[in-house]
Amino acid sequence: MADRALAGRAAVITGSNSGIGLGIAEALAGAGADLVINSFTDREEDHALARDLAARHGVEVRYVAADMSKGEDCRRLIEQAGRCDILVNNAGIQHVAPITDFPADKWDAIIAINLSSAFHTTAAALPMMRAAGWGRVVNIASAHGLTASPFKSAYVAAKHGIIGLTKVTALETAGEGITCNAICPGYVLTPIVEAQIPDQMKTHNMSREDVIAKVMLARQPSGQFATVEQMGGTAVFLCSGAADQITGTTISVDGGWTAL
Numbered sequence: 259m260a261d262r263a264l265a266g267r268a269a270v271i272t273g274s275n276s277g278i279g280l281g282i283a284e285a286l287a288g289a290g291a292d293l294v295i296n297s298f299t300d301r302e303e304d305h306a307l308a309r310d311l312a313a314r315h316g317v318e319v320r321y322v323a324a325d326m327s328k329g330e331d332c333r334r335l336i337e338q339a340g341r342c343d344i345l346v347n348n349a350g351i352q353h354v355a356p357i358t359d360f361p362a363d364k365w366d367a368i369i370a371i372n373l374s375s376a377f378h379t380t381a382a383a384l385p386m387m388r389a390a391g392w393g394r395v396v397n398i399a400s401a402h403g404l405t406a407s408p409f410k411s412a413y414v415a416a417k418h419g420i421i422g423l424t425k426v427t428a429l430e431t432a433g434e435g436i437t438c439n440a441i442c443p444g445y446v447l448t449p450i451v452e453a454q455i456p457d458q459m460k461t462h463n464m465s466r467e468d469v470i471a472k473v474m475l476a477r478q479p480s481g482q483f484a485t486v487e488q489m490g491g492t493a494v495f496l497c498s499g500a501a502d503q504i505t506g507t508t509i510s511v512d513g514g515w516t517a518l
Contacts, residue, residue: 263498265290268341272296272326272379273349275304277448278398281486282346282493287315289494294339296349298325327370332378342383343390344497347376347420348398352450354409365412372416373423380427384436393436394497397424398489401444401477401512421508428506437505439496444512445474447483480513 269286273279274295283295295308300323308321324335326349336342350372353364376397387393402410403417420440427438445451451474458469475481492511495501510516 262290264344264494267291267343267497268294268339269344269346269497270294270296270336270339270342270379270383271346271348272324272332272335272375274346275299275307275321277450278443278446278486278489279346279348280307281490282348282396282398283311283319283490284315285487285490285494286344286346286497287311287317287319288490289497290315290317291344291497292318294320294322294335294342296322296324296326296335299323326375327367329374329378332375333382336379336382336386342386343392344394344396345379345383345387346396346398346493347379349375350398350413350416352410352413352454356409357411360411368412369416369419372413373419376420376423380423380438384427384431387431387436388434391435393431393434395424395427395436395438396493396496397421397438397440399424399440399442399508401442401510401515403440403442404508404510404516424508425506432505437496437501439501439504439506440508441489441492441496442508442510442512442516443484443489444478444510444515445483446486446489448486451483475513477518478513478515479518482513484511484513 269291271283274283275297304321308319312319322338324331397420399420400417402414403421406414424440
């Protein structure tokens with residue numbers, strides 16, 4: 259708790275009961291921000307997670323369930339937060355299939371959760387930020403927001419869209435004490451990525467180690483997964499005074515993937 263640079267700030271992080279979202283929640287709480295964390299479930303363990311974060315970091319933390327595929331739920335999440343100085347749009351899902359076989363309902367769900375939800379939460383949060391004269395919007399995009407891979411049409415389209423939304427938000431808020439930027443992770447070892455490994459092992463008839471090195475990290479020159487702690491540290495930086503003039507851009511945390 260040495261550096262409490264965000265003490266007095268209130269943050270809402272979507273999709274934050276695991277993975278990158280939880281890593282960012284930990285980092286923002288560690289910097290002194292009060293939090294609203296979120297996912298679509300409403301279990302006792304979700305609320306227990308909020309209590310644990312609060313106890314360990316000495317901040318206020320609430321868990322609010324919201325279905326990020328529904329615009330009204332996204333806006334209600336911000337309203338229920340009551341205050342939003344920092345908005346981290348992290349909620350996301352994935353599905354992999356050729357375009358010709360890609361289920362329409364999967365396309366719709368990925369676009370809704372990975373892209374449209376960020377529009378709705380941002381639209382609801384900006385009036386709060388403007389009233390406060392300060393705000394930070396951090397959108398979790400992806401290396402796939404800057405480049406593409408086959409069989410990920412909906413995900414790539416959504417992440418490219420998030421970067422476009424980031425730029426527009428930055429331009430509309432320039433000079434108001436509000437910034438909007440996107441973090442573009444490469445492969446981060448999260449539950450979503452972990453769940454892909456067994457299928458990749460079957461598809462390629464490889465060991466876990468070979469799938470990680472030769473398939474997943476083949477485009478990540480560092481040969482290492484990024485960590486959720488690194489995502490959290492990047493988000494804290496973007497919320498700091500050092501980033502006051504950083505807006506409308508992307509920060510890649512991808513081990514060199516998009517440098518290729």
